[in-house]
Amino acid sequence: xxxxxxxxxxxxxxxxxxxxxxxxxxxxxxxxxxxxxxxxxxxxxxxxxxxxxxxxxxxxxxxxxxxxxxxxxxxxxxxxxxxxxxxxxxxxxxxxxxxxxxxxxxxxxxxxxxxxxxxxxxxxxxxxxxxxxxxxxxxxxxxxxxxxxxxxxxxxxxxxxxxxxxxxxxxxxxxxxxxxxxxxxxxxxxxx
Amino acid sequence: xxxxxxxxxxxxxxxxxxxxxxxxxxxxxxxxxxxxxxxxxxxxxxxxxxxxxxxxxxxxxxxxxxxxxxxxxxxxxxxxxxxxxxxxxxxxxxxxxxxxxxxxxxxxxxxxxxxxxxxxxxxxxxxxxxxxxxxxxxxxxxxxxxxxxxxxxxxxxxxxxxxxxxxxxxxxxxxxxxxxxxxxxxxxxxxx
DNA sequence: CCCACCTGTGCAACTAGTTGCATAGTCCTG
DNA sequence: CAGGACTATGCAACTAGTTGCACAGGTGGG
Numbered sequence: 533x534x535x536x537x538x539x540x541x542x543x544x545x546x547x548x549x550x551x552x553x554x555x556x557x558x559x560x561x562x563x564x565x566x567x568x569x570x571x572x573x574x575x576x577x578x579x580x581x582x583x584x585x586x587x588x589x590x591x592x593x594x595x596x597x598x599x600x601x602x603x604x605x606x607x608x609x610x611x612x613x614x615x616x617x618x619x620x621x622x623x624x625x626x627x628x629x630x631x632x633x634x635x636x637x638x639x640x641x642x643x644x645x646x647x648x649x650x651x652x653x654x655x656x657x658x659x660x661x662x663x664x665x666x667x668x669x670x671x672x673x674x675x676x677x678x679x680x681x682x683x684x685x686x687x688x689x690x691x692x693x694x695x696x697x698x699x700x701x702x703x704x705x706x707x708x709x710x711x712x713x714x715x716x717x718x719x720x721x722x723x724x
Numbered sequence: 725x726x727x728x729x730x731x732x733x734x735x736x737x738x739x740x741x742x743x744x745x746x747x748x749x750x751x752x753x754x755x756x757x758x759x760x761x762x763x764x765x766x767x768x769x770x771x772x773x774x775x776x777x778x779x780x781x782x783x784x785x786x787x788x789x790x791x792x793x794x795x796x797x798x799x800x801x802x803x804x805x806x807x808x809x810x811x812x813x814x815x816x817x818x819x820x821x822x823x824x825x826x827x828x829x830x831x832x833x834x835x836x837x838x839x840x841x842x843x844x845x846x847x848x849x850x851x852x853x854x855x856x857x858x859x860x861x862x863x864x865x866x867x868x869x870x871x872x873x874x875x876x877x878x879x880x881x882x883x884x885x886x887x888x889x890x891x892x893x894x895x896x897x898x899x900x901x902x903x904x905x906x907x908x909x910x911x912x913x914x915x916x
Numbered sequence: 917c918c919c920a921c922c923t924g925t926g927c928a929a930c931t932a933g934t935t936g937c938a939t940a941g942t943c944c945t946g
Numbered sequence: 947c948a949g950g951a952c953t954a955t956g957c958a959a960c961t962a963g964t965t966g967c968a969c970a971g972g973t974g975g976g
Contacts, residue, residue, distance in 0.1 A: 565817060681824060
């Protein structure tokens with residue numbers, strides 16, 4: 533299960549409570565994996581039962597207590613073994629692509645409007661990631677180890693969002709001459 | 725459920741049996757969605773119960789009979805409604821990205837080897853998709869309707885694979901000076 | 917002080933997807 | 947004609963992930 537290992541990576545970067553992890557999975561790590569808080573709590577429980585993590589209750593002022601988890605030696609061993617194990621083929625899962633392919637079996641104009649929205653979302657996220665990169669990694673050439681990896685994964689997020697923007701722009705453009713203006717016209721971004 | 729709608733799209737392009745669909749989901753449609761044959765059979769059964777598709781048994785020479793499914797009017801209506809419905813946010817799911825991010829907690833050299841393999845896989849798939857594009861869509865400028873959509877989705881597959889190759893190349897390159905040669909050195913591909 | 921709201925944790929029931937196996941027809945080979 | 951391989955369909959049991967809800971501690975406002 534990849535979620536368990538994603539959590540191990542996140543906890544090795546810094547110990548955290550369930551809710552902390554939930555927040556992280558809507559941020560940096562969440563660029564490439566998502567999870568609901570319920571699943572996180574459940575998996576943490578299982579991981580503690582397996583001895584991969586331990587928890588301590590931490591009092592806070594003005595808030596309820598929280599359970600802060602950290603990785604055990606056994607958990608670190610498990611993570612290292614997983615990192616060296618063969619990588620299973622990624623299975624594609626894009627609902628939007630199905631809609632693009634099927635657009636001729638519905639209301640074309642409506643689909644193009646949805647695609648436009650989607651394109652705007654990806655453009656926004658791209659901007660956000662680029663801001664994070666500029667803010668948190670002003671001098672990428674000097675990075676090593678964990679910080680370099682974090683930067684390179686952020687770069688992947690940027691590349692992915694750029695890919696979406698470019699692709700959806702191509703789609704809208706290809707469909708847009710005969711129909712009127714559904715696509716906000718824009719210069720096509722360059723990858724890299 | 726997106727799988728049901730992916731099947732509706734595929735069956736509208738051409739009626740098919742469960743096994744036919746299984747093959748398609750390892751080809752063109754499969755660029756952006758995958759499914760095992762068991763899941764396809766199960767979902768087809770449910771869709772028939774819902775009246776979205778009907779089946780007829782077709783005799784074949786030299787092979788067992790097959791059940792060929794096609795979309796009903798109700799199924800076409802359902803598909804059209806789905807195509808106009810709001811698109812839920814895509815949830816990222818890349819195990820490889822977790823490994824990249826966590827590489828410093830395991831055997832770095834082993835991870836780089838895996839990444840290298842992964843990069844080669846994506847390069848192979850990219851080549852395959854580009855071959856398909858050249859073979860099946862020699863004159864993209866002339867396409868309209870369903871054929872244009874099929875082409876544009878293939879373009880998306882190409883863009884996605886190119887993105888992976890570029891990203892993993894960047895990753896290997898960034899980690900490669902201090903360690904010796906893990907990455908097959910290559911010019912970085914251009915998106916578009 | 918009661919209520920609305922936020923943080924933090926969690927259960928129960930459901931849906932989606934995977935894995936392992938079963939079965940039946942047909943063909944080809946020894 | 948027995949055995950292996952391929953096509954075609956399917957069940958059962960499991961794992962992963964989602965949705966809806968609950969509850970408890972604390973804070974701040976009317």
